Amino acid sequence: MEPGAELLDSGRDPRRVRLPRWSRWLLVPLTVVLVAVGLGRVDPVGPVRAPVPTTLPTVPSPIGSPPPVAVITLGHSLLGVTAGWELFARGAEEVVRIEPDAGRITRTAVPALLSGAPVSFVVTKDRAVVRSLDQVPGYVVPDGRAVRPLPAALSGGGAAFPGPTPDTVWLQGDATMVLRGVADGRARAFVPVPESTPEVAGDGAGGLVFRATGGVYAATPTGLRRITTGALLAVGPSRWVTLECDAAHRCRPYAIDRATGARRKVPAALTADVPRGLVAPNGRTAAMFRLRGDGTPVPYLLDLASGASRPLGVSVDEPGEDAVVWSPDSRWLFTTATTGMITAVDPATAVPTELGVALATPGQLAVRPGQPASRR
Numbered sequence: 001m002e003p004g005a006e007l008l009d010s011g012r013d014p015r016r017v018r019l020p021r022w023s024r025w026l027l028v029p030l031t032v033v034l035v036a037v038g039l040g041r042v043d044p045v046g047p048v049r050a051p052v053p054t055t056l057p058t059v060p061s062p063i064g065s066p067p068p069v070a071v072i073t074l075g076h077s078l079l080g081v082t083a084g085w086e087l088f089a090r091g092a093e094e095v096v097r098i099e100p101d102a103g104r105i106t107r108t109a110v111p112a113l114l115s116g117a118p119v120s121f122v123v124t125k126d127r128a129v130v131r132s133l134d135q136v137p138g139y140v141v142p143d144g145r146a147v148r149p150l151p152a153a154l155s156g157g158g159a160a161f162p163g164p165t166p167d168t169v170w171l172q173g174d175a176t177m178v179l180r181g182v183a184d185g186r187a188r189a190f191v192p193v194p195e196s197t198p199e200v201a202g203d204g205a206g207g208l209v210f211r212a213t214g215g216v217y218a219a220t221p222t223g224l225r226r227i228t229t230g231a232l233l234a235v236g237p238s239r240w241v242t243l244e245c246d247a248a249h250r251c252r253p254y255a256i257d258r259a260t261g262a263r264r265k266v267p268a269a270l271t272a273d274v275p276r277g278l279v280a281p282n283g284r285t286a287a288m289f290r291l292r293g294d295g296t297p298v299p300y301l302l303d304l305a306s307g308a309s310r311p312l313g314v315s316v317d318e319p320g321e322d323a324v325v326w327s328p329d330s331r332w333l334f335t336t337a338t339t340g341m342i343t344a345v346d347p348a349t350a351v352p353t354e355l356g357v358a359l360a361t362p363g364q365l366a367v368r369p370g371q372p373a374s375r376r
Contacts, residue, residue: 068109070107086100088121088366093109095108108146115132120133124168125166129160154182158171161208176190177191177200201276215230234288239283241304274291279304280326282329288302299312312350312352325365334365340359342355343355
């Protein structure tokens with residue numbers, strides 16, 4: 001990384017060639033989603049820091065011709081959450097909105113996308129946007145309402161990523177990423193992206209990251225800035241994790257403060273040959289991946305200060321930046337299993353708790369910050 005440089009890991013990425021789905025964050029351009037995967041339940045092995053999570057009865061997907069919108073009221077909060085953030089999930093047949101503090105689950109039936117290409121799943125302040133890499137019709141799911149066709153200004157093929165404000169979204173253009181308003185479709189900003197770049201992704205905070213000649217760059221409406229001349233291992237709202245090598249190819253990982261540019265060595269052996277990870281909003285822990293002997297990526301939690309690691313206690317169907325998503329308070333890490341079951345993992349104990357909501361796989365996850373239920 002250049003001296004004094006300040007900086008810019010949760011969607012799926014479009015790419016020019018079809019590779020194994022876990023590797024999609026490594027190719028151009030990438031499709032967003034904040035997705036994750038979790039299997040089974042593990043009994044707690046110690047006290048948790050927050051109120052004991054509530055496990056919900058499994059809510060099966062509707063059979064036959066489901067109503068356009070189905071609302072399930074639990075009568076209690078979920079996971080002891082009192083803040084107003086929301087968890088969204090997309091399956092092949094529906095988009096699910098989970099409001100933990102209100103104890104409410106809204107399931108909206110959606111049409112099948114006429115493509116097997118990667119899909120972007122972006123949640124804005126009042127709707128979810130779904131757009132395929134291919135030139136096939138996408139759709140939008142307004143809160144509490146039936147699915148609608150994607151507006152003309154947001155349609156077309158290519159990747160989509162969350163914008164820097166809740167009412168904006170980045171869309172792929174010709175050698176350009178365009179920031180548009182979700183409601184009016186008006187272009188707000190343009191960021192040139194070299195056509196030869198092998199990767200484009202969200203930065204975890206409403207911006208973009210991509211690799212081009214000279215290293216990895218962060219892109220915001222105000223312009224570009226180089227993050228590192230090495231590899232970007234994980235992204236998040238407050239930290240990046242990079243791998244940088246000297247002239248003799250001695251490589252070390254660093255945690256970089258996005259606000260100040262301060263760099264700190266991470267005392268762990270990390271590699272760039274795995275899907276990119278996601279740093280918790282508090283900047284203390286990262287959800288990372290390592291390869292098993294058979295080449296399958298598996299998730300684990302990495303303490304960025306001590307370098308200590310801990311298995312997640314869940315397996316991953318299709319790992320990558322879009323395979324995990326953090327709650328805004330860093331209290332929970334969410335995943336979905338090969339069965340489609342959504343799981344919350346306590347990073348303090350790595351103990352998973354099934355939420356009782358299953359999706360038709362593959363699933364994608366995203367989080368929306370918000371207000372307490374009493375204010376909504």
